[in-house]
Amino acid sequence: MNARDLTLNIAVNLGRIARWADEGKIARFTQFMTETEDFLDQLDKAKKSERFEKTFRSFKRSFENLKKKEPDNDWTEEIFTWANILTHRAKLA
16 A cells, blocks of 8 residues: 555544543444554555655654543544544645
8 A cells, every 4th residue: 555545544444432431332442443553553654745744753753652541531532633644744745
């Protein structure tokens, strides 16, 4: 997969993750966190544009921090925000 497709896959997964965390569906939440980490590893190795690199690094740092926290309303809001940002920035990937 190319960087754009990986970025869009991550964005879609983030929306799902936030929704399932909010609904308490832990099994689905865990499954998609793992899949998103895999996409993130692939994107880290993929060729990306310079214009996208800053967004990618910011997201990667944020995601690593979010993985360490228990989901709450602020956590969910941040995940939804990143889903939106990545959806719009994917065209630059």
